Amino acid sequence: MVKEKSxxxxxxxxxxxxxxxxxxxxxxxxxKFDLLWKRAQKCPSFLYALPRKEGYEFFVGQWSGTELHFTSLINIQTQGETAPSHLVLYHYPELQKxxxxxxxxxxMDSKFLVVQEAQCLANQVQLFYATDRSETYELVETFNHRPSEFKYMSVIAELEQSGLGKGLRPSQDSDKS
Structure with missing residues (x-):
């Protein structure tokens, strides 16, 4: 249907x-997808941080073909392989060439995530997998190939530096009544 369109x-x-x-x-x-895809083949999973009211919640992103499945770390720890995906990003490369x-x-599972949170996770895929900064992508490589050296606080630092998580947390003033 879209073959004739620009x-x-x-x-x-x-x-x-x-x-x-x-x-x-x-x-x-x-x-950008080429870079992301090449890196996803070498490093099929990563730990993403989602800002919450009290700190961060971690999600594991796992590539399966052109799908990227996100599951909360706590669910993986408690349910293992049967833990459900809370968000799946579907990539359609048919028009790429x-x-x-x-x-x-x-x-997405709207019981676990709102659109802004899902968007934050999706943006982090680009931040970590399609970056030009070698130090940023190095976190993905470390997570996949040298897990004992991986520091989850580095993900939070990178996220905060990028500004991607801004606006997800309620302001500190809103708690005061």
């Missing part, structure tokens, strides 16, 4: 369609 037209259609829905979606440039774009959408 990348820009497809992007507009995708954004327009999903803007009315309560979900996460994106149009990823082919070069011809149009230079990869479409992405998500499925």
């Amino acid at each position: 990348a820009e037209e497809i992007k507009q259609i995708w954004n327009q369609y999903f803007s009315a829905k309560d979900t996460v979606y994106a149009v990823i440039p082919a070069e 011809e149009k230079g774009i990869v479409l992405m959408t998500a499925e």
Whole structure:
């Protein structure tokens, strides 16, 4: 259906369609997805930090083909392999070669995450996997290949430096009554 359309037209259609829905979606440039995909093949999982009212909640992101499944660390620790995914990012690379774009959408468990939180996790995939900063991607490599050297506080530091988690926590003043 979109074969005759330009990348820009497809992007507009995708954004327009999903803007009315309560979900996460994106149009990823082919070069950025290439980098992300190459790295995901070498390092298929990572630990992501989601700002919460009291600190952070950790989610493990695990690639399965072009799907990226996020599960809270606490659920993995308590339920193991049977722990359900709270968020799945679906990447559609069918238009990558011809149009230079990869479409992405998500499925989320709204009992565990709101759209802004899911968006924060999705943005972190780009932050850690598609970065030009070698120190940032090195955290992913360490998590996958040298887990004993991995420091989860480095993820929080990187997240705070990037500013991606801003706006997810209620302001300190809102607690005072």
